[in-house]
Amino acid sequence: MEQKEIDGVLERVRTALETGNVSNAIAALTTLHPADQAEAFADLPADDQVELLPQLDSETAAGLLTELEDEEAADAAAQLPTAQLADVLDEMEPDEAADLLGDLPPAQAADALAQMEERDEVIPLLGHPDDTAGGLMTSEFFALRPHMTTQSAIDFLRGLNRDTATPYYLYVVDRQGVLIGIVGLRDIITSRPEALIESIMNREVISLPVGTDQEEVARVMARYDLLALPVVDGAGRLAGVINYDNIVDVISEEATEDLQKIGGSEALDEPYMLISFWRMVHKRAGWLVVLFLSEMLTATAMGFFEQEIKRAVVLALFVPLIISSGGNSGSQAATLVIRAMALGEVRLRDWWRVMRREVLSGLTLGAILGSIGFARIALWQSAFGTYGPYWPFIAATVALSLVGIVLWGTLTGSMLPILLRRVGLDPATSSAPFVATLVDVTGLIIYFSVASVVLRGSLL
Amino acid sequence: MEQKEIDGVLERVRTALETGNVSNAIAALTTLHPADQAEAFADLPADDQVELLPQLDSETAAGLLTELEDEEAADAAAQLPTAQLADVLDEMEPDEAADLLGDLPPAQAADALAQMEERDEVIPLLGHPDDTAGGLMTSEFFALRPHMTTQSAIDFLRGLNRDTATPYYLYVVDRQGVLIGIVGLRDIITSRPEALIESIMNREVISLPVGTDQEEVARVMARYDLLALPVVDGAGRLAGVINYDNIVDVISEEATEDLQKIGGSEALDEPYMLISFWRMVHKRAGWLVVLFLSEMLTATAMGFFEQEIKRAVVLALFVPLIISSGGNSGSQAATLVIRAMALGEVRLRDWWRVMRREVLSGLTLGAILGSIGFARIALWQSAFGTYGPYWPFIAATVALSLVGIVLWGTLTGSMLPILLRRVGLDPATSSAPFVATLVDVTGLIIYFSVASVVLRGSLL
16 A cells, blocks of 8 residues: 555545544545554544544454554553453454553453453463563464364364464364374365375474574574464473464564664664653663763773873874774674674674684775875875874874774674673674774774884874 | 584584485485575585585475575585586476576576476566565466356365465466456365355455565565565566565565664675675775775864864863764664664654654753763862863863764764655665764864863863
8 A cells, every 4th residue: 555545544534533524534544454544543643543443343443453553552442441442352363462451551451351252362372471482472273183084174164253364274283282283274175075184284393382582483483484383382282373474573673673782772672753752761871871981981091191192182183083993893893793693694603704704804994994094194294294294104103003993893893792692692782882982992092002102203 | 493403414414425425414414494404504515515415306405405595505506417407496486496597607597497397487587686576476376267166276276286385375367367356275265166266356455566676575565464465567467476485584684784784884685604705895895985084084173173182182082982972872863763764663754753852862861971971070080180170161061062962963863864765865874883973073073162162261
C-alpha cells in the first residue's frame, strides 16, 4: 500500500470523526490491511483513538492491536472496558495476547484474563521472558499422533476454525507429549489417504528449549530456513511453536540494539518517537558520562606535556587531527568486527587471523594518512612558511605518530569486541565512541612521545 | 546442531581424507544438515575441498553450494568439470543457480548454462540485478487457472517431483499470465473437491514489480508477514516468486550495510573473513582519507587561536575532552535517528519533532557534562591547585563550551541523516566518525570563542 493511500484514508477517518460519523470512519479504516490500519490509527490524535477503538468489532480491534507498536497497543487497549478487552484478546493469537497482557497495568491484565474464554491457551505463555523462545512461541499449534492416517489428519485440519492461522508444519508427539517428528502440510496432501503419519514424518526435528535466547532462536531459524520452530520443555514435551514472522522482528530488533550500542548509547528498547524524553536521556546520558570521565584522562595526559606545548605551541595544533584519526580507524575496525561476530563470520578462535589482518590494515591505513599529513605540512610550509625552519621535523612527528596511532586504533578496535565476548560481555559494548575515547588517551601519549624524540634539539 | 558436533565431523572428514578414504569423508559430512555441511566444508583446507567436492553426488553438492557464502561457492564450483557443474546447477533452486552463475567466470558460466537441462528456468532470472525483486525471485512457482477445481489442484501438486520445494501459496493467473489471485495451500485442502479455484481465491494480492529495490521488498514482506511475494513484469504478468528465507538475508544484509557505514567505512559487501585484504583496505581508506582531510580544518581552526594558546596553555589541555564530547553526543544522535529512519519510525515530515527532542536532549546532556567538567576542575584545584587563581573562569569556560558543543553535536547528528535522505542520499552516510569530524571543527571554534569572552581580562 502506498503511503499516500494510507494518508488519504487517515484524512477520511478524521473528517468522518469530526462530523460524528463513526461508522463512516470505521468503513474507511477497514479498507486497509491491518498493518496499514495500525499506521493510520497511530497517526490519529489521542481523542480520536479513544473514540474509535471501542466501536470496532473485536476481530478488527485484535488485528489493529497486533500490528501497533507494543507501547501504542497497551495505551490503546487500556482504554477499553474489561469485557470488551477480553473479547479482543480472545481474537488475538495467544502469543500476541500474552505480550499485550504483559504490557497492561497488572490489575487490568488480571481482570481481562479472568474474563477471557481462551485464557487456558494464554496463561502458559505468560511466565516466559519476552526475549526467550518461550516468550516468542505461540501455544496455537497442531500436534498429530504417529498412528493417525493422513486422511484423519486432513479431516482434523478441515475441522479447524477457519480463523485459525495456517500451520506450515504439523508436529507429531507421543503419548507423553514428547516431540518425535514433523510432517509438512504438502506431504500430507500428496501421500495416500491411508498412509500412517509415522511413515511419512521426519524424525530429525530441530527444536529449542523454552529458555533459549531470542538471538539464538533467530540464528537457528535463519540458518536452517525454518518457517516454524518447535519449542520444548525440560522433558522434551512440545510446549509451543515460534513462527517465522517473529524472527524477522527479532533480527531487526537485535540489529537495532547492536547499532544503538555501537553509536554509544544504551539500547533504547522502544521506538525513538515513542520513548519518553526522560527515559531516552537516561539511556544516552549513562554512556556519555562514562566516556566523559574517561576522556578526562586526556586532560591529565596533556598536563604531563604542558612544558612541551609551551615550548612548541605548534604541537597543540595537530592534537585534534591526530587523535581523531586514531578514533576513526578504531571505530571502523570495531564496527566491522562486531558485525562479523554477530553474523557468525568471526568466531573467538579466529582472533589471531583478525589480529594479523588488522595489523596489516593499520600499518597500510596509517601510512596513507601519514603521507597525506606530511604532504599537507610541506605544502603549507612552501606556500605560507607556517611552520618555520624546523618544518621537516614537525612533519615527521605528525606522520610517524599517525602510523602508530592508526595502527593502535585498528588493533584496539578489532580486539576489544573479541575480548569482550571472551569474558562473556556483549561485543557491541565496544562502541565507536568508547573505542575512540580509549584511543584518544593513548594516542596523545604516542604523539607527544614521538615528538619528544624527533624534536629533541630542535623545537624541544 | 552444536558447534562441537560440527567440529567433530570436520575432524572425521579430515582424518578420512588424510588416509585417502573419500567415501568415509563423504559419509561423515552427509550426516550433517546442508547448512552445517557448508560450515564444515568452508573450514577444510583448499586441497581437501578440491578433492572432496567432485566426489559428492549432485544433490549433496547443490545443497552445499547453496549454503556456502557466495564467494566460497563460486571458488568451489569453479573447480568442477563443466558437465558435473551443469548437473549440480540443475539440482539447485533456479534463483540460487542464477546467483552462482553470476559469480562464476563468464566463459565457464556460459558453458555450464549450455549443458544445463533446466536452463529455461534459469535464463530469465539472469538479467536482473542481485539487489532487486527480480534478482531475489525464483522462477519455480505454481500458477493455477481460475476455472480449475480444488481436486485438480491437489492432483497437480501430487504430480510434482518430490524434490520441488513446498509452495506456501499458489497463484492464480489468467490466460495472459496476469496475476489475478492467490490461494493458500490449506484453503485447497479444506475446501470441497469440486470447488472452483476462483471461488476460494483471494483477489487482493500484494505484488511488486521486478525492478523493486530489495530493501522495499523486505519492508513489504515483513510488514504484511508474507511467506512469499509474487513479482510481476510491466504487464502485470507473474514473473517469479520471492520466498521469505531470502528476506531474512536481505534484512540482515541491509543492517550490516548501515552498520558498516555508521562505523565510517564503505559497506564491505562481502564477509569480513573472506574479502581480500586490498579490497578491504580500499573500502576503509576512502572514508578515512576524507575524514582526515576534513579534520585538517581543526589544525587551521586551532591556528587562528595560536596566540590564545600561547598565553594560556591550559586551554589546550581541554581540547580533546571538549571536542570528543561533541563527537560522542553527535554519534549517538546520528545512530538513533538513522536506525529510526531505516525502521520507518522517523519519516522526513517528522523532522521538526526530532529537532525539538534533540534540542532538549542536547541541552540536558550538555548541562550534565558541563556540571561534571566544572566539578572536576574545582576538585583538582582544591586538591592540587592545578589551575591557579583564575580557576573559576577556566571551569566556566569548559562548562559553558560543553553545553554549546553537546547541543551542537546532537543537533548536527540528528538533522544530518534527515537532510541526506531529503536530498536523496543514504542517511547512514552520516557515520559516527563523519558527524564527529564535523562537530570537532565547529567545536573548537565554540570553545575558543567562549574562552575569549570568559577569560578576557584574566588569562587572555
